[in-house]
Amino acid sequence: MSILILLIVAVVIIFMVTDIRLSLISRPAFAFFKRVLPPLSQTEREAMEAGDIWWDGELFKGDPDWHKLHAYAKPSLSEKEQSFLDNQVQTLCAMLDDYKIVHQDKDLSPEVWQYLKDEGFFALIIPESYGGRDFSAIANSTIVSTIATKSLTAAVTVMVPNSLGPGELLMHYGTEEQKERWLPSLAKGKDVPCFALTGPEAGSDAGSIPDTGVVCEGLYNGETVLGLRLNWSKRYITLAPVASVLGLAFKMSDPDGLLGDKVDIGITCALIPTSHPGVQIGERHYPMAMAFMNGTTYGEDVFIPLDWIIGGPEYAGRGWRMLVECLSAGRGISLPALASATGHLSARMTGAYAYVRKQFGLSIGKFEGVQESLARIGGHTYALEAMRLMTASAIDMKLSPSVVTAIAKYHMTEMSRVVVNDAFDIHAGKAIQLGHHNYLAHGYMGVPISITVEGANILTRNLMIFGQGATRCHPYVLKEMEAAAMADAEEGLKQFDDLLVKHILFAGTNATMTLFHGLTAARFNSAPVSGPTAKYYKQLGRMSRALAISTDLAMLLLGGELKRKEMISARLGDVLSHLYIASTVLKRYEDQGRQQSDLPFVEYSIDHSLYQIGQAFYGLCSNFPNKLIGYALKRLIFPFGNSYRQPSDESAQQICQHMIKPGVMRNRLTHLCFIDDNAGTGVMEQAFQAMYRCEGLFAKLNKAQHKGELPSKVSIIELIEKAKFIKLINEDEAEAMLAANELRLQAINVDNFAPGELEGRTVKSSKAA
Known part of the structure; x- marks a missing residue:
């Protein structure tokens, strides 16, 4: 006991007496800490310092304040945001034929492009004072999610101008002159923006971009001014093929000391009209299963004035910090919105399909093997929506939680991959045949895009x-x-x-x-x-x-x-x-x-x-x-x-019980899913509702089969006719059951194409079969 007391006293003395503590503990620890401190590059340091600490800080400290979590504002939409969802977004979705967009036109229709511009879809985050919608992050996210349940191409086209791009950067860092010059035209759709960061040699390691901007004097509007001589080669740039204004990231240097004694100034961002001499909008890319505009841009010895730097000359070299802080929009709003949309669509349609599709006389949703996958879809969809709401609400709190948005980006895109894979497994053959009635294929093929962009998931x-x-x-x-x-x-x-x-x-x-x-x-x-x-x-x-x-x-x-x-x-x-x-x-x-x-x-x-x-x-x-x-x-x-x-x-x-029957829970779980009465989602929903209304009648017929009152090895149509003949059901009930079965057949069928139609040699006559 005495030894223990002595040890305790010794520890207390060591820690309580400053000089002893400094000599025995702090000074050696200080030297060790300096020795093992991981070296940080400038870009790593800026990334480390960018953004805000939020709920992630609570989780790291070992004792989360759950009351603080509950006190965060509940995400909600304003009256004008809800009206936009109920009107403009619904109108847009009704205009979209995703099969035609992806496989025939390889582009949105001119009418859709014009509608997007006229109704301010490219100006969701721009303040009203500049002609924008000035919507919240929650509204931005919800709009993109809803559109994505109908067309990923349209969703990506809408989300990019409202996430990392010229509009976002201008609002945070632009000079008043730059805002007045660009934001109104961006808001009205007169200008279409893109932002060029990624190049052939710089993907996830954006700090290694080889594109350069050298400070020099040059001619602009007939006058000699101080500016930048730019050289760049960029790829994977969304909206580049149709952009009229180019945001550009490059490494800026001042070898002649025209601005001061610093040669390597650092990554800088500038805004350049694509009509400016020397700017080249190059070849278009074709992202798998999506027809959104994506392509290349080049520039060789392009001279621009210094005041085209976003934020003006004083923001030279601050581009990487600007980009990292603004990445929260892409990681915290846009990509989580796409992932959540995958969940909403997969959950609603797969639950319906599992009910209307029958094997061995039972809905396949009754088989435990199917239930395992269906439950995973439902459970992940609930979590996806929870993450979407909470992460976007942080951005509405004027925060830029870089760690949280990275978590959302990685895990939500990976979870959406699991969800759509399970949806494919349950739909089986119906999921792999392309056509107007296939509501899963484009989402399935689009998942790798979300996983790749805004920082590869592995990184x-x-x-x-x-x-x-x-x-x-x-x-x-x-x-x-x-x-x-x-x-x-x-x-x-x-x-x-x-x-x-x-x-x-x-x-x-x-x-x-x-x-x-x-x-x-x-x-x-x-x-x-x-x-x-x-x-x-x-x-x-x-x-x-x-x-x-x-x-x-x-x-x-x-x-x-x-x-x-x-x-x-x-x-x-x-x-x-x-x-x-x-x-x-x-x-x-x-x-x-x-x-x-x-x-x-x-x-x-x-x-x-x-x-x-x-x-x-x-x-x-x-x-x-x-x-x-x-x-x-x-x-x-x-x-x-x-x-x-x-x-x-x-x-x-x-979970499966909620997913394979109509009800409040199913609606809340999948409330963002757009149902198109003229496409596969509408047919599936109609069949599901009709079959469920007749559930008691079909159960009556199954019971009669078990009793031997009706034959067991006959088609549903013949079974209904025999049941009517023995007066087990009346005429109205038989008609309702036949109509429901007809819808069921339409829902489980896939698109057929006449010989030569896909090759363009015959008149189109596709039909579901």
């Missing part, structure tokens, strides 16, 4: 989510890095010492609480609510603690090497991501009034996320470079082993 998962999140969101690491980098070493050590004491206390608390929650299965953890979701708050809080201590250990033991341990970083990023996904699901459940019908979807989604978190931690611990530390960390987090399991069969079956 996003392995480097960005945790790499940026661990440093930005951790309560102390970024501040410790700043202290270590201070020119005044003694002042840096003083600040570092103060931070280190707090960091040690933080880590010790998290380690202790992680073990305690593991031993008690988090039963004593706090939750902001009672009822069926309380357990999830407790488990997520437990995993937040585990993430905090795992992050500290990984950064302490691996240091700068962690930057290259991408698989380790990715697993820690997966933990953070699924903590965020589960948080959005709980937030949606609360915002929508804790609907009882939502519970199976909530349970499915969060059980899935907890399972993924458990797998990520096991993968981290099993592959940790120091095997002893990895084993100890596993036992710290899961003293009795990982108890998280995949969603239960019961939850899956409850």
Whole structure:
């Protein structure tokens, strides 16, 4: 006992006496920290510093404030935004024939292009004072999602001018003169914008762009002015083939010192009319299964005045910071909107198809194999919409949460891939035959585009989510890095010492609480609510603690090497991501009034996320470079082993019950899905509703078959006729059943084309069969 007391006294003295602590702990730790500090390039540093910390910061600190989550404003649309959705968006969707757009015209029709311009679809984010719609991020996202359920080509065409592009950059950084010059014409559709960043040698590593802008003097409007001599080659630029104004990113340099003594100024953004001498809009690309305008642009020795730099000359070299901060629109609004649309469409149509399609006399939605996939569609769709709403609402709070939007971009596009794959599996042959009645194929083929753009998903998962999140969101690491980098070493050590004491206390608390929650299965953890979701708050809080201590250990033991341990970083990023996904699901459940019908979807989604978190931690611990530390960390987090399991069969079956019958829950789950009465979605919806209205009648006939009153091996039409003959059903009931069956056949059939029609040798006469 005396030895223990002496040890405690020694520890207290070491930590409480500043000089002793500095000598024995802080100074050696300071030197170690400076040695293992990962080197950051200028572009990495700017990316690290850009954006805001939001709910991700709460998840990293180990003790999330769930009341803060509940206090975030509930996403909603204004009256004018709802009116636009109910009118202009519905009108636009009715104008779109996606099969014709993609396979015949390879473009939107002239009427659609004009409607988009006239009705302000390209001006959703532009302020009303410049002639724009001035809509919220939620409205922007909802509009794009709704359009995407009808046509991805149209959705991408609308979303690009309203995300990363000249309009976004001008509003945040443009001079008043630039805003007055461009925003009104962009709002009215007189100018169509594109933004050129990606090139043949610069994709996800945008900081390596070879395009240049050299400061020099040149002629402009007959006068010699100071400007830039530009050379560029860009590809994959959406709207480039039809753009009248080009946003351009390039590396700016001043070798002759015309602006000062700095030669390499850095990445800069400028705005250039495509009609300007030397600007070339080159060849068009053809993204798979979509006909949106995408192509190349080139320029050789193109001279522009300095004041064409977005924000003016004082923003020279600040382009990368501008781009990273504005990427939130693409990652937080546009791509999540497309992913959520995939969920809405797949859930509504696949649920209907699973009901009307029959095998062995039963709807295929009654078979457990189909139910497993159908439930995954429903559970993921609920989570996709939850993420879409919460992430877009952060942007409406005037935040730019770079880590959160990276999580949304990666996981939502990957989840949409799972959803549409499951939809294909259930639809089987119907999904693979192209035609006007195929509502899944273009979405299926379009998923790789979302996964590729705005930062490839592999990069996003392995480097960005945790790499940026661990440093930005951790309560102390970024501040410790700043202290270590201070020119005044003694002042840096003083600040570092103060931070280190707090960091040690933080880590010790998290380690202790992680073990305690593991031993008690988090039963004593706090939750902001009672009822069926309380357990999830407790488990997520437990995993937040585990993430905090795992992050500290990984950064302490691996240091700068962690930057290259991408698989380790990715697993820690997966933990953070699924903590965020589960948080959005709980937030949606609360915002929508804790609907009882939502519970199976909530349970499915969060059980899935907890399972993924458990797998990520096991993968981290099993592959940790120091095997002893990895084993100890596993036992710290899961003293009795990982108890998280995949969603239960019961939850899956409850989800399927909601998806294969009309009702409020099905409508809320898929409320963004546009139903076109003249296309496949309309036919499927009509068949589903008609068959469901006759469910009791078909059940009566099935019962009669089991009793031997009606034959079992006959067609549905013959069965109905025989039932009418024995007066089991009356004339009106028979007519309703026959009409429902006719719609059912139309719904499950696929498009046929006359011989030579697809080759253009015969008159078109496609029909569903």
